[in-house]
Amino acid sequence: DAKTTQPTSMDCAEGRAANLPCNHSTISGNEYVYWYRQIHSQGPQYIIHGLKNNETNEMASLIITEDRKSSTLILPHATLRDTAVYYCIVRVGRAGNNRKLIWGLGTSLAVNP
Amino acid sequence: DTEVTQTPKHLVMGMTNKKSLKCEQHMGHRAMYWYKQKAKKPPELMFVYSYEKLSINESVPSRFSPECPNSSLLNLHLHALQPEDSALYLCASSPSGQVPAEHFGDGTRLSIL
Numbered sequence: 001d002a003k004t005t006q007p008t009s010m011d012c013a014e015g016r017a018a019n020l021p022c023n024h025s026t027i028s029g030n031e032y033v034y035w036y037r038q039i040h041s042q043g044p045q046y047i048i049h050g051l052k053n054n055e056t057n058e059m060a061s062l063i064i065t066e067d068r069k070s071s072t073l074i075l076p077h078a079t080l081r082d083t084a085v086y087y088c089i090v091r092v093g094r095a096g097n098n099r100k101l102i103w104g105l106g107t108s109l110a111v112n113p
Numbered sequence: 114d115t116e117v118t119q120t121p122k123h124l125v126m127g128m129t130n131k132k133s134l135k136c137e138q139h140m141g142h143r144a145m146y147w148y149k150q151k152a153k154k155p156p157e158l159m160f161v162y163s164y165e166k167l168s169i170n171e172s173v174p175s176r177f178s179p180e181c182p183n184s185s186l187l188n189l190h191l192h193a194l195q196p197e198d199s200a201l202y203l204c205a206s207s208p209s210g211q212v213p214a215e216h217f218g219d220g221t222r223l224s225i226l
Contacts (some may be wrong), residue, residue: 032212043117043203043217044156087155093214100169101215103155 003027003090004104011110012082017035018075020107025069033064034089034101035073037082044087047073078111085109116140119204128194130157134221136204138188146215147179148203156203162187183186194225198207 005023008056024033034049048062050071055062055081061074070086075082095097117138124133136145144163148156161169162181177200178190187204201220207213 034214041219041221043205046216049212049214053181100158100161103157106155113215 001101003031003092004088005096006086006088006104006107007097009108011112012059012075012078013077013079014111015077016113017113018078018082018109020075020088020109021070022073022104023070024088024090027090029068029094032091034063034073034091036087036089037084038087038106039081044077047086047103049091053109058083062100068098080112083109083111117145117204117216119202119218119221121221122219123222123224125226126191126194127226128196130194131190131192133191134189134195134202134204134223136189138187138206138216140172140206140216141184142206142216143184143209144207144213145181145189146205146207147177147189148205150201150219152221156168162186167220191223194223196225199223206207213214 017029032051035047036044042045048060050062050064053068064071085108087106089101091099091103116148120135147159148159149159150156158171159173160179160210165181180188191204203217205215205217207215
């Protein structure tokens with residue numbers, strides 16, 4: 001069963017920030033939040049992950065609430081190439097590579113010119 | 114471009130055929146994964162290999178048989194598949210460590226006649 005819930009779809013204007021929300025109210029203390037995206041006809045692409053602190057990399061920022069029950073992925077300046085399905089995911093399990101990703105159903109983001 | 118290479122990109126087979134899907138990575142990753150993805154759904158984990166040993170089998174039917182000949186290669190042997198097995202099959206790899214990120218190939222699109 002999915003541990004995350006996301007809006008089914010969102011729109012964003014090109015050049016504006018895209019803010020994608022995710023709820024993960026049953027997340028456990030040692031479970032990380034991951035975000036991936038999947039552009040049509042391609043494999044999923046890793047974006048970012050975090051535990052409790054906010055994280056930023058060259059692709060995006062991840063804001064996690066203090067109670068860890070929700071998070072927001074921010075694409076600061078969306079382009080047409082950011083149109084994709086964005087998956088919010090919780091990594092569960094005991095250790096190392098025996099952990100596995102529990103995928104949400106994804107948000108289909110359309111970036112419009 | 115993806116660093117995880119999957120072949121073939123497309124495969125059509127009959128229910129009595131035997132075929133294999135192949136996956137290769139040269140990033141030195143020691144964990145490799147098979148996922149199945151149906152249209153408009155998130156990927157579903159099938160198998161995980163860690164250091165060339167099967168560590169997770171998500172109760173996959175025996176008509177799917179994984180094999181990890183070495184740390185760079187992962188195969189999925191297919192036999193007596195059903196039409197409902199038609200899907201995109203994704204391979205991924207990840208480095209060792211506490212919080213690995215999985216790198217995905219672009220998948221093999223499999224159609225069962």
